[in-house]
Amino acid sequence: MSETTRIVEIAELDFDLEPGRWGFAKARAAEIAAHWTKLRETKPALYNGRVLLLGRSELVRDAEAACD
Secondary structure: OOOOOOOOOOOOOOOOOOOOOOHHHHHOHHHHHHHHHHHHHHOOOOOOOOOOOOOOOOOOOOHHHHOO
């Protein structure tokens, strides 16, 4: 089954932040750290801060807004 890409107009976003670890990053922590070290040698200004990942999403259509 393949996913399709849709472009939709968004009137409002509502997020719930849930703490958690990304399994891929946890399993490959040593490889990621080594790669990051190499990148920082050539580009020391690279962003090194928190990144939020989207774990799941839901597009909900507001019936009232659709009538406008």
